[in-house]
Amino acid sequence: TSAAAEVELVPPAREGDTSFAARELVARERGERACDVWEPLSRGCELRGDDEEAVRDLGTGERYSYVQVAARAERVGTWLRETVRPGGRVGIMTPNCAIAMEAHFAAAWAERVALNCNPRLSAEETAYVLEGARAEVLVVDPCYADLVAAALATTRQLAVRSVAWTSSAAATTTSAGEELRYETIAGGSAGRRAFAADDDAGAEMYYTSGTSGRPKGVVLSRRNVVLHALGCCVEHRLKAEDVWLHAAPMFHLVDAYAMFSITWVGGTHVTIPAFSAAAVAQ
Known part of the structure; x- marks a missing residue:
């Protein structure tokens, strides 16, 4: 049986309970290995x-293989490892796109925590999130330059030291200590990864909607992210032929989990910058 065929054989649910199948898939895919959020991409490279x-x-017309995504992510991860303290937060504020x-x-490669930033917040709210998370680096699309500049210009004690702009169209200079081009980083050199097994280490961070008071930061561990990804492979019966349209916001859990689940089975990702009926229909 080929690797592609094997991964598509998601165990069936028993008596309507997908937890049985999820446990079987976890046992087959992970065994006793530590949870590693990089693993879905490694598997995607093997399959595709x-x-x-x-x-x-x-949005850009760009197309990538998983091997290309992994190579670029390794180079960006090398920079993050050199720039952000272990366990530190990396803020990501982009439209839906491959770079997200x-x-x-x-x-994940650098073993830092991805902080999902909601660009629909105000500058004050964004500053509150960046302060609470103690984000050290931001990866930002220039379309949010004014929002980020205003957030960093507040009187809050922010830890942001570097901003990596995802294109050369940034029209605003922020108060961050260092401003870089993401593509320059992605075109740099990659170091050697030294993975430290720790299932409870942070992997992703989200802020709640704040329906009862201020939004609160929630950190998902590596175990949370990996097991949720595998559970979704079972729940959605994912396979290599599946194509996932990232129409919902990728900064929200409603869509972010698919970055890992679809990749794990070797499926296809399609991103659109924002939802519109015409774009989705096309």
């Missing part, structure tokens, strides 16, 4: 190789 249809960004997924895997 150099197939440049694995990740399609409709790439940045999450870069944080």
Whole structure:
């Protein structure tokens, strides 16, 4: 049986309970290994190789193979490891795009925490999130330059030292100590990864909606992210032929989990910058 065929054989649910199948899949895919959020991308590379249809960004027209995504993420991860303290937060504020997924895997490679930033917040609210999370680095699309500049200009004690702009169109200079081009980092050199097993270490961070008071930061561990990804493979019966349209916000859990689940089974990602009926229909 080929690797692609094997991973598609998601165990069936028993008596309507998917937990049985999830446990079987976890046992087969992980065994006794530690939870590693980088693993889905490694598996995607095995299943799809150099197939440049694995990740399609409709906003830029770019297409990537999982191998290309992994290579870029390794280089960005090397920079993050050198720039952000162990366990530190890496803020990501972009529209739905290939770079959003790439940045999450870069944080996983570096064993740093990906902080999902909601660009629909006000500057004051954004500053509150960045302060509470103690974000040290931001990966930002220039379309949010004014919001980020205003947030960093507040009187809050922010830990942000570097901003990596995802294109050369940034029109605003912020008060961060260092401003870089993401593509320059992605084109740099990659170091050697030294993975430290710790299932309870942080992997992803989200802020609640704040329906009862201020939003609160919630950190998902590596175990949370990995087991949730595998559980979704079972629940959705995911397979290599599946194509996932990232139409919901990738900064929200309603869509972010698919970055890991779809990649794990070698499926295809398609991103659109924002939801519109016309874009989705096309």
